Amino acid sequence: MMIALLRRLGQTVFVLFGISALVFLVFFATPGADPTARIAGRNASPQTMEKVRQEYGFDRPLPVQYATMMKKLFITQDLASYVDRGELVVPEIARAAPVTVSLVCGAAVIWVVLSIAMGTLAAALKGTWTDRSLMMLGLVGISMPVFWLGQVANLITQSRYHDTWLFSWVPGLGYVPLTENPWGWFKALVIPWIVLAVMFIGIYSRVLRADLVALSGEDFMRTARAKGLSPTRILLRHGLRTSMITFVSLFGLDFAQLVGGGALLTEVVFGLPGVGRLTYQALTNLDLPLIMATVMYSAVFVVLANAVVDVLYLFLDPRVRDAR
Amino acid sequence: MPAETIPMLPAPLLEVRDLCVSFPSRGRMIPIVEHVSFTLGERDILGLVGESGSGKSVTAMALMGLIDSPGVQITGSALFRGQELVGLAQKQLLRLRGSEIAMIFQDPMTAFTPVYTIGWQIDEQIRAHERLSRKQARARTVELLADMGVPDPARTADRYPHQLSGGLRQRAMIAMALSCNPSLLIADEPTTALDVTVQAQILDLIRSLRSTYGSSVLLITHDMGVVAETCDTTLVLYSGRVAETGPTDALFAHPGHPYTAALLASIPPLDGPRPHRLPAIAGAPPAPLERPAGCAFAPRCSYAHETCRDAPPPLVPLVPAGQAGQAGQAGQNTGAQSAANIQQQSAQFAACVLPAEGTLLLPRLLEADTAMSSPGGIILGLSDQGIQPMLSSAGEPPL
Amino acid sequence: MTAEAPPPPGPWRQALRGLLRNRAAMVAFAVLALITLSCALAPLYARDIARTDPFTSNVAGSILLGRHEVDIMQPNDNPLHLGLSPIGPTGHAAYLLGADSQGRDVAARLLYGGRNSLLIAACAAVLCLLLAAAAGIAAGFFGGLVDVILSRLMDIMWAVPVYLFAISLSIVTVSQGLKLGPFVVEADSLLIPIVIIALVYVPYAARPIRGRVLALRQAEFVTAARCLGVPRWRIVLFDILPNVTTTLVVLGPLLMALSLLAESALSFLSIGVQAPAASWGTIIQDGEGLIYTRPMVAIAPGLAIVLVVLALNILGDGLRDALDVRDSARRSS
C-alpha cells in the first residue's frame, strides 16, 4: 500500500519534471531565433535585451537556464512580462483562474447529466430510431468547432433573437463574479456552459453507449437477468454503475485539461477573462513568459488531477483498491 | 411415451417438446437447436451433455427466456409446472426467473458484478422477489452461504467477487441461485472453470440440493464423468439434436448411439494408472449450416451407411419393452430415487438407424477395445479439438 | 454451401463490401468527395464563374450584378446610414456569399480556404499516423526500456492540453519560422501547422497502435517467426505492419477530423494559416467582427467544417465496423 502510493507519487513527480522540461525546451530550445528576443518582445531596446539575457541566464548552459526558469515560476514567483510592462505573471493567472473554474464546472455538470441520460437511453433502446438519432446528434456535437458554435450562439442570443422573450434575459458578453452577484454570474455563464458542453455531451454519450452495449454481453449482466431483475435495474445498477469506472477516468482527464486552459476558445468567444483568454492575449502580444506560465500551470494541473482520478478509482473499483 | 401409460404419476416439473432455436444470419435462419425434447421430474437431476457448440447453453438460455438477440426464433413448447415458457411475456418471466427457475453459470470469475459485494448481490435477488428488509435479506444470505459450506459467511458476504477463490465464488453463485428456493436449478457447466478437488465438492453440493432444498437440477456439462457421478437421466446432444437419452445407468451400460459410445470411451478410468492418451473422435461436429441432410454424426461415424444419409434418424426406443424393468433395476443399485422415477425413465432412446436395423453396439468396455483396433472410426489420440475440452476437464486440472 | 463456392474473399475485400453496404458511410464519402472536388476547382471558380480575386483587398471596388453596378462596401442599414458594411449575399455568381471586411469574395475564399484546410488536415493525419505507427510499433514490439521511455514521453505530451501544446509550438515558429541547420521553413509555410498538428496528436494515435502490436506480439505467427530466427526487422515489416494497417486505416479519418478542427482553431487564433492565404479557420476569424451584420461570412466556413468533420467521423465509424477493429480510438477531443 505504502510502496504503491510512493510509486504513484514518484511517477507524478517524474511526469511533472518531464512536462516542465518539455515546455521549457519548446520555448527556449526550438531552433530558430534567439529566445532573448522572444521574451523581450517586439522592438525591444538593446538594454532590455541585455537585461533579459542576464535575468534568464541565456548566456549559460541549458540546465542552468531551466533551473532559473523553474525558480522564477514556482519559488520566487517573480516571472514578469516584458511586453506588459513588468506585470507579474503568477498573480495574473491566480486572478483569472476562478473564471475558468466557473466556466468549466458549470459545463461539466451539464455534460455529465445530459451525456449519461443520452447514452443510457440510447443503450436501452439500442437499434431503434431513438438510438440512431441520439448518436447522430452526438456526432454532430463532436463535429462542431466550439468557437464557431459560440459565435452562432452569440448571433442568436445577442442579436437576432435577443429582443424576443426567449433570449432577452441574456446579458452582454463578459463575466460577473459569483461573490458579487450569483444570479448575474449564472446568467452570464449559461450560454457559454452549454456551448462548451456540446462537444463533450457528444463524446461522452457515445462512449457511454458503446460501453453499456459492450457490457450487456458480459457474464455478470446475464447473471443479473437470470436473477429476475427488471431491465431498468439491470441497466442502471449493474451496467451504468460499472461503466462509471471508464466514465470517471475520462471525465477526470477532460475536466483537468479544460481547467488547465483547454477552454481557451470558449473564453475568447464569450469574452470571459479566464486563464485561456489570458493565454490568448499573451499570444496576440507575443508575451512569451505569460504563455509559458499558463502552459506550465495547465500541465501541472492536469498531472495533479490525474493523481486525483487515480484516488477516485479506488472508490469506484474495488478491484483496484486491492491491487495496491 | 411410457409416462402416459402409467397412471398416477405426478406431472413432471419441466416438459420440453420439440424445442427449436434459430438465429438469423445474413438473411438466413441458422438452426442451432433442433427438436429437443425431454422431461424433468421433481427432484431429478438431468444431465445435458455434448461437445462445445452443440447448443447446450442455447437450450438452457431459451428455457430461461434469456436469449434476446434480435430476430431469434424459438418454437416448440416447454411446460414448467404446466405453464408455457416459450413466448412467455417478459413480465411473467421476470417473476419466474430467479425465484422459480434459477441458473448458475460456467465461469464464476465473471458471473458477479465486480463492483458490488457478494452479499449485496444475493440480497438484491432476494429482495427482487420477496418483501424483506435489508436486514432480513442479509440474514438469509448469510444462512445460505453457511449452508453452501462457505467459511465465515458473514464476513464473506461483505467481500467483493475478486477477493474470493473460484470455488467460493461458485458456492456463492449457488447460494444466490437457491436464495428464493427455486424448484428448478439450471447449472451451465458449473465446474468447468474449477480445479478437480473443488469440482468434486461443488458436485457433491449440487447432488445434495434435492434433499435439502427439494430442487430439480438441469446439469449441463461436457464431461461424461460428471454425468455418471451425478445425474439420474442423461441427454446427449450432438450438433443441436438429441443423439441419445435415457437413464444414466442404462445409457452408460449399453449406449445405443455410436456417438455416446465414443464419448464413454473417452472417460479416463477413475482408478488405476491414467493412460497416457485417451481415445478421441476424429473430426469436428459440423457447423450448423453444414449439417448433413441425414444423421449429423454420419461424417464421423464408423457405422455410417446409406440409410443414415437420407433423413435425420428419429429417436427410437432402444431397450425392448420387456427389458425396461431390467434397466430400471440397474438404476436402483446406485441412484437413491423413488420407484416412480425409475419407471418414468425406464426407456432409452437413440437417434440412430442401428437399433432399428438390429445392429446393437457392443457393451461399453468391449467397445473401447474394438475402437482402438478400428482405424477408420474411433481412434486414439489427443489431436482432435472437438472432444479435447472434455478430456482436459475430466482428466487433468485446467490450466 | 454449393460445391463451386468461390474462395472466401480476403479480409480487405470483405471490409470493402461491408463498407459499400453501409449507406451512411457511402453518403459521407460522397459528401467528402464533392467538397474536395469543389475546393480543388477553386481557381476555376474564381476566374471563370465568379470573376473575382479572393486575395486582394477590394474595399473601394464595385461589381456588376445583373445590369447594376454595385459598391462592395455598402452604407449600413441604420437610419442615418452611417458607416460601411461589406455587401451581403448577392444571389449572383460574383460575391455569392457576400464580401468580407476587406471586400473579398467570401465564396471564392471559402473554396480556396477549403483547399488549405483539407490539405493540412490530410497531411497532418498521414504524418501523425506515420509517427505514431513508428512510436507505437517500436514501443509495442521491442518492449522493455524502449517501451518505458516512449510511453512516458507520450504520458507527458498527453498531459498538456492539445490546443495549448499546439499554441506553444505555433508561437515559437509563427514569428520567425524554423531553422533546422540548412533547412529553413518560412513562418507562413503550411508545413508548420501540418507538423505541429501531427505532433500533438501522436500520443492519441500511438496508444491504440501500441496495444495492437502488443496483442500481435503474443500471436502465434509472430512467436513462430521469432522461433525460426527471422530477423526482427522482417517480423516488423512483414508480420506486424500489415496487421497494424487496419488500425491505421480506421484511425485515419478520425485523425483527419481532429486535425481539421485543430487547424481551424489555430487559424482562428491567427497562428495557423497566415494571411493572405485563407483557411476555413481564418475566414471564421474574418467573420467574427461581422457576425451581427454579415453572419454568412463566419457561418459558411463553419458549416463546411461541420460537414467535413461529420462525414469523416461517419466514415471512420463505418471503417471500424467494416474492419471490425474494437477499442481503437473511440473518442475525439
Ligand SMILES: Nc1ncnc2c1ncn2[C@@H]1O[C@H](COP(=O)(O)OP(=O)(O)OP(=O)(O)O)[C@@H](O)[C@H]1O
Ligand atoms: N446469440 C447468438 N447468435 C447467433 N449464434 C449463437 C448465439 N448464441 C449461440 N450461438 C451459436 O450457437 C451454437 C451453440 O452454442 P452454445 O453456447 O449453446 O454451445 P454449448 O453447447 O453451450 O458449448 P460450450 O460447451 O462451449 O458452452 C454456437 O455455434 C454458437 O455460435
Ligand code: SF4
Ligand atoms: S445414424 Fe448412422 S451415421 Fe448416424 S450415428 Fe447411427 S450409424 Fe452413425
Ligand SMILES: [Mg+2]
Ligand atoms: Mg455453453
